[in-house]
Amino acid sequence: MLRFKNLGSGSSGNATLVQASSGTGVTHLLVDCGLGIRNLAKRLGEAGLLPDQVDAVFITHEHSDHIGCVRSYALRERIPVYMSAGTWVGMREPDFEGLLRLVADGTSFEVGALQVTPFAVPHDSREPLQLHCTDGATRLGVLTDLGHVTPHVLQHLSGCASLLLEC
Secondary structure, eight states, rough: EEEEEEESSSOOOOEEEEEEEEETEEEEEEEEOOSSSHHHHHHHHHHOOOGGGOOEEEOOOOOOHHHHHHHHHHHTTOOOEEEEEEHHHHOOOOOOOTOOEEOTTTOOOOEEEEEEEEEOOOOSSOOOEEEEEESSSSSSEEEESOOOOOOOHHHHTTTSEEEEEEE
């Protein structure tokens, strides 16, 4: 089963939790990490999670309301962080001590029970990526700060059972 919960939206910080359940357990992906670390821990707690129960973080782009505490959170909890090379450069190439996973438009990767596919979107940042993910049965699209809809965006969102818009 695929579920999602928005933990924060707006200029004060963006974060969305995506959860996939399978026969082997539960996977939690945090999309963006724009909150402060205490606020993130509080909101994860309200969602029934401890900070160390998140399996990975996906950063859509380098604006401060999307990256917030990502480096300190990832290093503290030893959680891998996925983002584009352009986003990493836009963040001034911080050292994630081996936890950074660079991803690109259309190249899928797996986090536990989730298959995640990032895709390029128009937005005022270096190399913004949004995503769709699936647990094998249901497909979810996540869009944050989309400049405008393109045929490429529509192609990646076709077949989604749910679409989360944060803009």
